Amino acid sequence: MIRLLLADDQALVRTGFRMILENADDMQIIGEAINGAEATKIALDRQPDIVLMDVRMPDVDGVEATRRICAEDPHAHIRVLILTTFDLDEYVYAALRAGASGFLLKDTLAPDLLSAIRSVARGDSVVAPSVTRRLLERYVGTGHGSLPGPGNLASTDRLELLTDREREVLGHVAYGLTNAEIAGRLYLSEGTVKTHVHRVLSKLGLRDRVQAVVYAYESGLVRPGSGDPR
Incomplete structure (x- = not known):
């Protein structure tokens, strides 16, 4: 079972992802967060396998939250998958540097989202190195x-x-x-x-x-x- 934490300040977005993820037999949502500070605390307390992390959130954004989680989890038990509206958002670069395992656009199709989560759970990176290079x-x-x-x-x-x-x-x-x-x-x-x-x-x-x-x-x-x- 892949244990997931959803971090996004928009309730509708979290609801949409929850509807998709709860239909997957191998995934379990263990918590939700509305900002980076909350995401960090829940992640370190509950140790999800993957955090689906929005980039732009109030108080503490997704980049800083990713940095904090990865710094406190040096053995990479918790992996962060960045969610963004723009595929060339400069915050995505910063998140990758901070330790994120890749990123997805928020309009990603449900089958692709599930496939990406499973890939990250296996220890792979969602963003192909060739795309990261570009x-x-x-x-x-x-x-x-x-x-x-x-x-x-x-x-x-x-x-x-x-x-x-x-x-x-x-x-x-x-x-x-x-x-x-x-x-x-x-x-x-x-x-x-x-x-x-x-x-x-x-x-x-x-x-x-x-x-x-x-x-x-x-x-x-x-x-x-x-x-x-x-």
């Missing part, structure tokens, strides 16, 4: 520098912790390649690539592949418009 290139390429949000995800010093092969794998992850595609490019087994990805995440202190893509751009390992490595 969003990052659009924002980073504007010249605004690092992405908005709390803290500093990227530290070039941490790149020194990686072996040459691990840096190479991270670069391919940042360009949206799957493990199978990376294995083909580097003439490695898919299992070996998975091991490299796991080590990269562990050494850099990142939660998932989405944050790995963000890190690769913010650290300068990959630059906007530099093209897919061949």
Whole structure:
């Protein structure tokens, strides 16, 4: 059973999601929150598997709530799925940096919403790295520098912790390649690539592949418009 927390300041939105989710045999809603502060408290108290988090809420917004939850849950037992009206909302970037496992538009079809939740529950990220890359290139390429949000995800010093092969794998992850595609490019087994990805995440202190893509751009390992490595 996937335990869910709904965080949105609009009652109608929460009701709509509840109607969809309660019809799924493998999902259970364990609470609702109307702002980020409430979402943080309920999440840390009740330990849901996934928080469906609105970005724009009063008092404490979804970005700050995501940061707080992920900071208090370093082993990623609680995963945050951001809900937004705009797919290029700058707050989405900040939420990804803060530890969110991906984002969905609020007009997502019910089957796609359920599929996304199940994917996140399995430990995957909802936003494909290639899509995250497109969003990052659009924002980073504007010249605004690092992405908005709390803290500093990227530290070039941490790149020194990686072996040459691990840096190479991270670069391919940042360009949206799957493990199978990376294995083909580097003439490695898919299992070996998975091991490299796991080590990269562990050494850099990142939660998932989405944050790995963000890190690769913010650290300068990959630059906007530099093209897919061949």
